[in-house]
Amino acid sequence: MTRALPWQALVLCLVVVAIMAGCGDDSDDASTEVNVVTTLPLFADIVSNIAGDRAAVDSLLPPGADPHTFEPSPSDVRKITEADVIFANGLGLEPSLLRVIGANISSGAVLVELAEAAISAGVSTLAPDDPHLWMDPTNGREYATIIRDTLILQDPGGSDTYSGNYETYAATLDDTAQYMRDTAAAVPPDDRLIIATHDAFGYLARAVDFEIAGFVVPGPGQDASPEDISDLITTIEDLGIPAVFAEPQTSVETRTLEQIASDAGVKVCALYSDALDDTVRSYVELLRFNAEELARCLGGSGD
Ligand SMILES: [Zn+2]
Structure with a gap:
């Protein structure tokens, strides 16, 4: 414990009260x-x-x-x-x-x-x-x-x-x-494939009965080779995957995945893993968002 002694609390209080009331x-x-x-x-x-x-x-x-x-x-x-x-x-x-x-x-x-x-x-x-x-x-x-x-x-x-x-x-x-x-159940079994920026979604996939089809790099800060990129485009085309998933925080991997999606002619959706923001402000919101985004982007009903 690092609790302040009473006199320290008093001094702190006096300092604080000089700055703000209450x-x-x-x-x-x-x-x-x-x-x-x-x-x-x-x-x-x-x-x-x-x-x-x-x-x-x-x-x-x-x-x-x-x-x-x-x-x-x-x-x-x-x-x-x-x-x-x-x-x-x-x-x-x-x-x-x-x-x-x-x-x-x-x-x-x-x-x-x-x-x-x-x-x-x-x-x-x-x-x-x-x-x-x-x-x-x-x-x-x-x-x-x-x-x-x-x-x-x-x-x-x-x-x-x-x-x-x-x-x-x-x-x-x-x-x-x-x-x-329940939400991810909107996606037909054959379309339950995730392509993402980094290797962060295996546990999400398991929770909603999806599979990881590929990712740009295993971990952020690593480099994707031209072969990695062309392999990923081939995977998207061979499997007929309609969307890939970037993480909202800007990163090299997100820009690489956006380029891959553009080359393959598929849309870029979002999945959250490590970070929160103004859209997803809590752990529960992160979980709910991810399932909703999988259903929205792979659900087959179109936008
Ligand atoms: Zn991560």
């Missing part, structure tokens, strides 16, 4: 018990759903950032040193961040790598080099379970709050999983 009543900081930092904004969203106002939750990545290539700033280092609990994904998703977290986490704090913990808890995995386990809400539910248990260990007094919020959120994730299957 010090002295129950601010969020006064009621929070745990200071949580996550790597991805979507993990911060899951934590917030379970912690309610018992935790201050912040993410290291800004909403549109790419975890594969993100380099932390000095202000990110300060968030890390002040955290009681840090949730990352692991499995190679955010290598730079985990190095900086490892070097700066305070001695009493806890680091949980959610994908590693979910695998230890028994979730079934696909390719060992795809870290995007949360793209299947069944795995996201396991992330939520691990987050609940971690918060209870760190703050036993909040056990009832965390458990109650978890029950509500887990039910929402179950409903979302069903909604995704």
Whole structure:
């Protein structure tokens, strides 16, 4: 815990009150018990759903950032040193961040790598080099379970709050999983093929009974060769795929996929994996959007 002593709180209050009115009543900081930092904004969203106002939750990545290539700033280092609990994904998703977290986490704090913990808890995995386990809400539910248990260990007094919020959120994730299957069912079995920017959609495909037909590069920041690009165009043409899926955050892979789609004469749709934005602001919205987009772009009924 890094809770301020009363005199420090008083000094802070005086400083804050000089800048803005409203010090002295129950601010969020006064009621929070745990200071949580996550790597991805979507993990911060899951934590917030379970912690309610018992935790201050912040993410290291800004909403549109790419975890594969993100380099932390000095202000990110300060968030890390002040955290009681840090949730990352692991499995190679955010290598730079985990190095900086490892070097700066305070001695009493806890680091949980959610994908590693979910695998230890028994979730079934696909390719060992795809870290995007949360793209299947069944795995996201396991992330939520691990987050609940971690918060209870760190703050036993909040056990009832965390458990109650978890029950509500887990039910929402179950409903979302069903909604995704129902929505994706609009796509005929032969057309259930995803071509995307990077290898992030295997767990989404499994959740809605689709297959990955190809991707530009395994991970962001890698280069696609001319052979990779022509192979992907051949795949699109041979399989008669009407749409490919780019990730909304601008990247080299997105521009490459847009060029491939233009050459193959197919449309470019969107799927979210690592990042949130103003369209998709939460984990549940991400899951719902992806299923709706698959149905809209591959559903065969046209636009
Ligand atoms: Zn990714």
